Amino acid sequence: MPQSPAGTLTSQQKTSSRRPAGTLYRGREGMWSWVLHRITGVAIFFFLLVHILDTALVRVSPEAYNAVIAQYQTPLMGLGEVALVGAIVFHAFNGLRIILIDFWNAKYQKVMFYVVLGLWVVTMLAFVPRHLINVFSH
Amino acid sequence: MATTLEAPRSPYTRSTRKNGVNWEKWGWLYMRVSGVLLVVLIFGHLFVNLMVGEGVSALNFAFVSGKLADPFWQVWDVAMLWLALIHGGNGMRTLVNDYATAPLTRGILKSAILAAVVVLIVLGTLVVFTFDPCPAGANLADLNPQFCSAL
Ligand code: HEM
Secondary structure (H helix, E strand, O other): OOOOOOOOOOHHHHHOOOOOOOOOOOOHHHHHHHHHHHHHHHHHHHHHHHHHHHHHHHHHHHHHHHHHHHHHHHHHHHHHHHHHHHHHHHHHHHHHHHHHHHHOHHHHHHHHHHHHHHHHHHHHHHHHHHHHHHHHHO | OOOOOOOOOOOOOOOOOOOOOOOHHHHHHHHHHHHHHHHHHHHHHHHHHOOOOHHHOOOOOHHHHHHHHHHHHHHHHHHHHHHHHHHHHHHHHHHHHHHHOOOOHHHHHHHHHHHHHHHHHHHHHHHHHHOOOOOOOOHHHHHHHHHHOOO
């Protein structure tokens, strides 16, 4: 490594605040967005495994598929679907935030986290009432 | 003192293998490219299945027949299947790398992820392309009248 003469700061040292240089992931928005991204990612993955299996029942028989899909149409599962869609919407918007941090500018990562939360609220307001009406009026 | 310490924050020493493919880099890029595509595919999927009409309460075999008989939705669903499973499987691999320390555990977990991804991609792709909207012997009431009126 090229040694800088004593007393001269490298560009890395100049720009670093108290957090170690080069990480957004320690503390506050940067960390919590990562925690949520990870948890939602895992949850969606396990749902996807089950969801492909239940959909594969269309190849078994209409009766088998209809019997299993009816389980998704109960009030309890209706609430589960709200949680699932909430997880996917967060993961999707925060995923776009990660992409913008990597390819555009990390400076705005905090603002973008609040934009993600705002878009999440708007999307859920559009989805949840309509979905719950479908679930509870049938 | 024969060992030399690398200066902090210097790049990892790469293995001496020349012209090796940097798989981690391509995996990193794949997560981002597939992510953008998945936003479109999954939001469209959720909108059509949960928001249009009566949403979740309208889902049944007849509804799925209507979609899977259409090449547009076949391509949509298969693209979503491959992209999401590989994205999710690669993401799960990252978690195993982060949290599982014993080599044997890591090997078992990563093999399980790979097996699940491969089996489900094969199963899902076969289902989409071999789907029969009017299976013989089925109860007529369960079928989509648009496709199976001749029965
Ligand atoms: C809706 C569109 C999606 C977008 C925009 C998206 C975006 C991303 C991005 C950018 C990453 C970060 C990878 C990295 O840090 O190197 C990621 C990680 C991950 N994603 Fe997605 N993703 C989406 C859908 C999905 C789906 C459907 C699944 C499950 C099948 C999933 C599971 C995961 C997992 C398990 C991780 C690893 C989390 C971690 O390393 O902390 N994602 N996603």
